[in-house]
Amino acid sequence: MPRKEKLFVGINKDLEEITVPIPDADPKPWDGKDELKYIGKKVPRIDGTYKTTGRAKYTFDIKVPGMIYGKIIRSPYPAAMVTKIDSSQAEKLPGVRSIIRVKDELPFPVRFAGQEVVALAADTEHLAQEAADLVKIEYDQKPFVVDLDEAMKENAPLVFDPKDEEKDKVKNVRDARIYPKDGKSEEIDAVLNSSDHKIEATYRTQVQTHCPMETHGVVAKWNDEKLTIWASTQGTFMVRNQVADHFNIPKSDIRVITKFMGGGFGSKLKADTYTMLAVKLAREAKKPVRLMLSRKEDHLSTGNRPNSLQTVTVGATKEGKITGIKLKSFGTAGIGRGAGTGGPARFIYDAEKIYTEESDVYTNAGPSAPFRAPGHPQGAFAFEQTIDDMAYKIGMDPLEFRIKNSESDKVRQAEYKIGAEKFGWLKRNPKPGAEKGVIKTGAGLANSLWYYIYSPGSHVSLRVNDDGSVQLRSGVQDIGGGIVTPMAMIIAEELCLKPTDIKITIGDTEFGLAPTSGGSQTTAGLTPAVRNAAYSAKQRLLKIAAGLMEVDMKEVKLSDGGTFSTIDSKKQMIWKEVTAEIPEGQFSVTGERMEDYYETKRWKISGVQFAEVKVDTETGSIKVKRMVAIHDCGRPMDRLTIESQINGGIIQGISFAFYENRILDRNTGVMVNPNLEQYKIAGARDVPPIESHIIDLNLGQSSTGAIGVGEPATIPTAAAIANAVYHAIGVRIREMPMTPSVVLKALNKV
Amino acid sequence: MHRAPTHNALCAFSPIPILQFGQININPYFPVRSMKQVISMSTKISFVLDGKIASIDFNREKRYTPTTTVLNYLRSLPNHKGTKEGCAEGDCGACTVVLGELGHDRKIHYKAVDSCLVFLPMLHGKQLITIENLKSPDDTLHPVQQAMVDTHGSQCGFCTPGVVMSLFALYKSAIKPTRLNIEEALSGNLCRCTGYVPIIEAAEKACVKKKKDHFSGNEKTVSKLLQKIKRNSLSLKTGNQNYFCPKSVNESLQLRKKYPNTLIICGATDIALRVTKNYEKLPEIIDLSFISALQGISHKKNSTEIMAGTTLSEIKRYANNRFLALHKMLTVFGSDQIRNLATIGGNIATASPIGDIAPLLMAYHAKIVLVSKKKKRRLAIEDFITGYRKTACRKNELISAVIIPHPKKDTQIKFYKFSKRKDLDISTVSGGFYLELAKENKVKSIKLAFGGMALFTRRAYKTEKFLEGFEWSFKKVEQAGTILEKEFRPISDARAGAEGRILAAQNLLLKFWSETRVD
């Protein structure tokens, strides 16, 4: 029977009391009135020394006895049939252990330059390369298309052959996804056309690749029928499950280990072809195989953020109320899917009528993969600029206009307020492009929207030993966000110890099920399980202490420093004295993340960022002077971790706004910049001062109340910058990356 | 095995092998003593690692060849896996290590370099410091490590060892860093996660007020070890590779005569890629980086002479307050890790169409000195660069120096660059401009040199002519833009389209005007 708990929930100190049913075994959720020692404070990550001393071992560093080296041979052509593979020369090379084809039957098609054709494994990396050079592959080249606009044309080469594909692959432009499901284009058009004001504009954004600093890769090792995979992944269990499916082996026979991993941003969720190839090579060669991709392979084949061509239409009354929002978008995820950009248009503002229509377009390019808030940064870039345009058109302040049109989102309202004040919004000149001189300053803002995602079922196990030590195990991988630190903080909080007292082992599917680090769900999905486990452990210890002190369990409390005492403080025992009496020397409890205790109605995560820029109208260069970011993430766990996510999200946004661009040569279909020199990502000099503010949003929906923040932080950055640029120069930049030449082009049109 | 270097991208465009300079330089800290040593070729290299002298004899140690990179070497050792690889191309800094070099002053000078760009022989006589060496023997973290922990300077942490090594080099440098110095020190390190904010904070925390660390304490011991290593000429021969490190210009010219198709390197920041990326075998290499006569900068009465093997880092230090435009350009050129390796001779020898240095040297009226056995000749840089990756350097010559005349008073020299990111970018369009005004605001002399606008760095002679003798006015400069457009047909590649380049070049010119105009 669940008990009823009274909780104080709300935004910051603006709290209301609600009653929530809580299962008996669970602690009372932390709420707005709980002042905690660690939770919500700034705690440096507890694995910091591992990383700064080089002791952290990544998949890249794994070396197991007998290990050999895998290598993938990829198609140099964007579209072709593989007609012949002759690996006889390579097979003769001593030390070459296995050569496999991606498909057994010849011929088979390849649809992008960089697609896997053959994989082999040899004793050294050099030898593998030498062998690869000896494999002769014949291709029958086919017409191809790598450009979004070209692919949409009537007579464009088809990326998928209609005769041997599923129904929805028969043309390059897939049927649009319509929102709402029964939505009609005519209906929204009618609303927009009858509005006092209507604005329509078209935007383009580029393809961005993930570029984690550790490239993708695995080490696969078979031991009889059992398989161990060291993987640089965001989802240990996802890799395990997909490999199990692919090879039809029991999940229980596969172990995936990810102790440290060098970033993923969405591209390391799936097991992907390279993992399957490594596993297969290892089985054939009967030796462990290491297969790490090169930077170039990473760019070509491991995913990307699709580009977009978006037309946004917004209607509003002369009083400044949005009447209708329409988005029509096209984008290419290469041979994959998922180029939609409609999130921001659908869910940020309270418009009467909203309609979005998103179409994926196939091209001969590597498939996309979820990339930090898929669809949203590019969606926000287009949509939030159109909103800005409308505000100026009506003659309203862009912030005012936004406040007026998102009244239902109380959290967002609080964020506007903090942001405006911290940024000094009112000090800005309301007129765009008003500043004299060559270098012009501007200020702008943009909203972000993301979703509260978690999946129930994660569990962790916690052990307390009779020497007083505490260990927690979870299968979760740390993608870099630093989940281990909040885990330690939570246990420390509950057991009145220090975070550094807690030994945490993660990154192994032999431990409890954990969330995949995607969708910003790790913290929301895992921390309640951790707290629940710590709470159970605490009950066990209180019981032991009560027995030792010969009082009722209700009479005993645990306080700072791990001290057990009776309520009247007459009797006291320290942590070690109590744990020393643990029967059999150890106990273990588990904690599980169940469904939320109640339906909070808050399914979204808000956020707003303000940018100040300087634009040099002679060189077209834009400098971001400062950013102010306000985000919510439920009850904040470790503020340093959260700030770090926000800083990182903003820099990725800046990098996306100005530099990153995957360029495919139209004539050859090959990527021109598959490196980190010409594919540029932001560096230390591109960092503006960043001020971040986090809303304390207590909902009491789980025992910790945590919600993620990783993705939201990168959504509005490019849009806020673009709005600031408009404010500076009075000209809209509707294309990304906003390079000097794009800016100059826009300026010369004036 | 003898292979003519036709598979070598540079030579494919050139009838002669091109000099590749650009590497680790020992001067001005190279002990003079060693210059007097009798030439005796040594077949092994020695350096200090983990407090001991480590030697590699390429005749015996089959795992390594002279073109094995320091990164791959480290990764083959059991206890140096902290050094990471993010790109293997000198773009990310994950592989950053620090080299300690014994100076004239008997002190050790520390430099951050990208270990993926350094060949093993370049370690000879130096101390190799990796992330594993930073903690003190009593296990306390080095101040830069501690600061990175305290500021939460890592997320995934894959970039962290490289970042820490860059901060360590900054810590050991003589300067009390400003924010700008910090950004510069980090400009060769990419971090995809943290947004750099806490890393910069860590640098401020640790490197502004520096304390003694265990490296200071150990300096004497390490110096002694380094002095023990003989700095002979090296002749490293393995099955299919000859790698020579001569000690004098003469010796190099002799070697060059004997091996006419050899690849000459000095810094090799781009040659390393041919080994690691293209798996080229590079059968013969002459590495000039051990020739102290090719290093150093000397101030003459009317000019400054920069020896060809001088690293860009040193030139940058020297140029500060002396050659403003040169200093500014070097600040945005590559990263510390690359500037510590690359040399001026190596850079101009590539005659790359998109280099930054050549256009500016044109603006400075620089001369290139070429030496052969018999004579020395000087060429204006415009005459030195003869085409796409082609230079006037003959088969029996070496580039020995670059001479920069001291700019006359009342002349203006500026460098502009138009590109996406400031660091690590081979610029899209760059301009080195020179202006001398006569009375009444008339242009007396002007030089407009552009990189990235043609197949090689070139002056806009017609535009210059159009401007010379006329008033230095907005109108005239704007008109000059059309001449400029006609004069160049820009190369179009991934960096910026043709149209964009013209526009960029015109805007650079306008910028030059607006910064030099007399009102």
Ligand code: FES
């Ligand atoms: S590995 Fe990227 S710079 Fe060396």
Ligand code: FES
């Ligand atoms: S912490 Fe992940 S790349 Fe820097």
